Amino acid sequence: MVQEKRSLSEISNLSREELVERAKKFSKRYCVGEGKGFRLKDFNADDFPKLKKEEKPAVKEVLQLGVQALAAMQDIMYAQDKWSLLIIFQAMDAAGKDGAIKHVMSGLNPQGCQVSSFKSPTAEDLDHDFMWRCQKQLPERGRIGIFNRSYYEEVLVVRVHEQILRAQKMPEKLITKKIWDERFKDIRNFEKYLQRNGTIVIKFFLNVSKKEQKKRFLERIENPDKNWKFSASDFKERGFWKEYMNAYEDMIINTSTEESPWYVVPADDKPYARIVVASAVINAMNSMDLAYPKVSREKIAELEKVKQELLSEE
Numbered sequence: 555m556v557q558e559k560r561s562l563s564e565i566s567n568l569s570r571e572e573l574v575e576r577a578k579k580f581s582k583r584y585c586v587g588e589g590k591g592f593r594l595k596d597f598n599a600d601d602f603p604k605l606k607k608e609e610k611p612a613v614k615e616v617l618q619l620g621v622q623a624l625a626a627m628q629d630i631m632y633a634q635d636k637w638s639l640l641i642i643f644q645a646m647d648a649a650g651k652d653g654a655i656k657h658v659m660s661g662l663n664p665q666g667c668q669v670s671s672f673k674s675p676t677a678e679d680l681d682h683d684f685m686w687r688c689q690k691q692l693p694e695r696g697r698i699g700i701f702n703r704s705y706y707e708e709v710l711v712v713r714v715h716e717q718i719l720r721a722q723k724m725p726e727k728l729i730t731k732k733i734w735d736e737r738f739k740d741i742r743n744f745e746k747y748l749q750r751n752g753t754i755v756i757k758f759f760l761n762v763s764k765k766e767q768k769k770r771f772l773e774r775i776e777n778p779d780k781n782w783k784f785s786a787s788d789f790k791e792r793g794f795w796k797e798y799m800n801a802y803e804d805m806i807i808n809t810s811t812e813e814s815p816w817y818v819v820p821a822d823d824k825p826y827a828r829i830v831v832a833s834a835v836i837n838a839m840n841s842m843d844l845a846y847p848k849v850s851r852e853k854i855a856e857l858e859k860v861k862q863e864l865l866s867e868e
């Protein structure tokens with residue numbers, strides 16, 4: 555813990571390469587990798603250093619540096635037009651998805667970045683297979699796509715409330731006990747397919763505790779500016795906490811892989827959670843062979859010619 559605090563203040567002196575290395579190492583701690591053997595109880599929602607008030611600005615500074623590094627990498631990614639990155643956020647209500655997306659992506663070029671939110675499916679969505687609506691929103695080459703909820707809802711809320719599954723217009727004989735395993739397999743194959751085509755997929759579970767959720771719900775109720783964020787259905791879902799946690803655990807066991815890992819982010823502290831997310835995104839982008847496109851000799855000669863003409867203008 556002491557070492558972690560010290561490293562926060564040291565980070566501002568690091569070079570870009572050192573920062574990327576540090577982010578890689580730091581994010582590893584929250585990365586599940588291969589899902590087999592994963593237990594949610596090994597990851598605590600409050601696994602972060604308890605900082606004093608005067609130490610807190612350092613956390614913001616670190617995030618700022620991370621965001622700058624991200625922006626620099628995104629610039630190359632966009633110019634290179636080769637790799638894509640899909641970032642998925644899943645969590646219980648009030649875990650901080652919106653804030654994490656807003657803060658971590660704040661420095662990015664909006665042209666190369668797209669956020670898609672997935673709420674209850676529409677009638678049109680339900681007339682298709684469960685991945686359909688998400689497939690339409692996949693990031694193009696060179697771009698970052700962020701899914702605020704995703705096809706993973708299909709093994710979370712739909713699993714916790716099986717009546718939702720019954721309302722999905724699926725042929726009855728396809729709804730069997732094996733359906734969750736089948737969905738896991740389809741998701742694994744889909745993400746593998748994306749990866750083989752140059753889209754890196756990383757997934758964040760913002761792990762908020764039930765106690766912290768209560769605190770945040772009360773804030774949303776007591777603060778008029780936050781009232782819009784709260785709905786009675788959020789409270790209803792809280793009643794299924796245990797079922798959700800079991801579903802999350804099984805989802806991570808079955809869909810976390812070395813190439814498309816889940817990160818279990820301690821989300822009881824929002825600034826810390828954002829640093830974990832930023833570090834993991836840096837780590838994912840660092841695994842691409844990012845480089846600005848090389849310009850041909852002819853093109854360089856042409857640029858030189860235009861330069862001379864510009865300089866000789868009256």
Ligand code: ATP
Nearest residue numbers: 647648672673674675702703704707708711712718
């Ligand atoms: P969020 O809750 O993500 O912050 P929000 O409050 O603006 O966003 P809601 O209208 O609450 O949006 O929509 C999110 C709800 O939609 C969640 O309760 C989620 O479980 C549900 N949902 C998402 N995908 C599906 C799905 N495939 N089937 C059923 N429900 C879904």
Ligand code: MG
Nearest residue numbers: 647783785788
């Ligand atoms: Mg909601």
